Amino acid sequence: MKTQYDSRPIGIFDSGVGGLTVLKELLAAFPNENFIYLGDTARVPYGAKSTRTIERYTIQVADFLIRRNVKGLVAACNTASALGLGALRAHCDTPVLGVIQPGCQQAMEHIKDKNSHIGIIGTRSTIASGAYPNTLALFEPQLKVSSLACPLFVPLVEEGWLEHTATRIIVEENLAPFIKNPVDILILGCTHYPVLKPVIAQILGKKTILIDSAEAVSESLGKLFKKVILPTQNNNTQMVEFYVTDVADRFQEVAGRFLDSLNVASVEMVDL
Numbered sequence: 433m434k435t436q437y438d439s440r441p442i443g444i445f446d447s448g449v450g451g452l453t454v455l456k457e458l459l460a461a462f463p464n465e466n467f468i469y470l471g472d473t474a475r476v477p478y479g480a481k482s483t484r485t486i487e488r489y490t491i492q493v494a495d496f497l498i499r500r501n502v503k504g505l506v507a508a509c510n511t512a513s514a515l516g517l518g519a520l521r522a523h524c525d526t527p528v529l530g531v532i533q534p535g536c537q538q539a540m541e542h543i544k545d546k547n548s549h550i551g552i553i554g555t556r557s558t559i560a561s562g563a564y565p566n567t568l569a570l571f572e573p574q575l576k577v578s579s580l581a582c583p584l585f586v587p588l589v590e591e592g593w594l595e596h597t598a599t600r601i602i603v604e605e606n607l608a609p610f611i612k613n614p615v616d617i618l619i620l621g622c623t624h625y626p627v628l629k630p631v632i633a634q635i636l637g638k639k640t641i642l643i644d645s646a647e648a649v650s651e652s653l654g655k656l657f658k659k660v661i662l663p664t665q666n667n668n669t670q671m672v673e674f675y676v677t678d679v680a681d682r683f684q685e686v687a688g689r690f691l692d693s694l695n696v697a698s699v700e701m702v703d704l
């Protein structure tokens with residue numbers, strides 16, 4: 433039987449620059465695939481907005497990518513994945529992958545038994561949505577799940593305060609409930625948090641397994657290729673286009689912190 437291919441790019445979107453943590457994983461895992469990244473920098477942060485607003489933004493950013501003829505969509509943003517995916521899937525036929533399901537699936541691969549304690553950290557809206565505990569409950573209803581909103585982590589990462597003393601203090605203060613009542617697994621449920629992995633790991637210690645949803649997504653995209661998206665055939669020059677909805681220079685500057693190895697050479701500003 434002849435293998436079928438699809439040379440169209442994959443669209444990936446986020447509220448801003450944070451989704452580059454996911455793009456970085458996908459570029460390495462799928463060297464044959466081309467990507468189009470859209471950061472909604474004019475309206476970031478999504479993290480404290482209502483479901484209605486997030487749904488509207490998610491559909492608008494996805495429509496931009498669909499007009500560019502993508503073969504699949506990756507919602508790199510945890511907040512958009514938690515609050516906007518239902519509306520997006522009802523709106524379009526393009527296959528959509530969010531970060532919540534893959535993150536939960538990876539967490540489940542690490543649990544020892546159903547008494548395991550899983551922690552989730554994310555933006556206020558992601559945590560308030562209950563998307564992570566609800567998804568985990570589908571795997572195992574008896575798991576102990578504790579959620580914490582950590583809204584200060586995003587600005588710390590955006591400012592590049594990764595090893596700053598203030599960052600350590602803020603991370604320690606925010607994670608105090610998990611220092612007091614340790615979790616076996618902690619899901620980093622926000623695009624920016626993987627960048628703080630070293631300090632989080634130091635504070636919580638070796639016994640807590642950190643789940644990076646950026647890594648989990650590439651595994652799930654691989655499965656999607658087997659089921660609903662066709663791969664690109666032998667592509668020697670992987671292409672990535674970058675779009676933002678505001679101030680491209682700032683995006684390029686912050687991007688360096690997320691994608692040390694990738695050169696974000698040109699970024700185009702667009703209206704949605």
Ligand code: DGL
Binds near residue numbers: 450586624
């Ligand atoms: N991208 C968002 C997320 O993963 C974090 C930044 C924001 O609040 O927009 O939830």
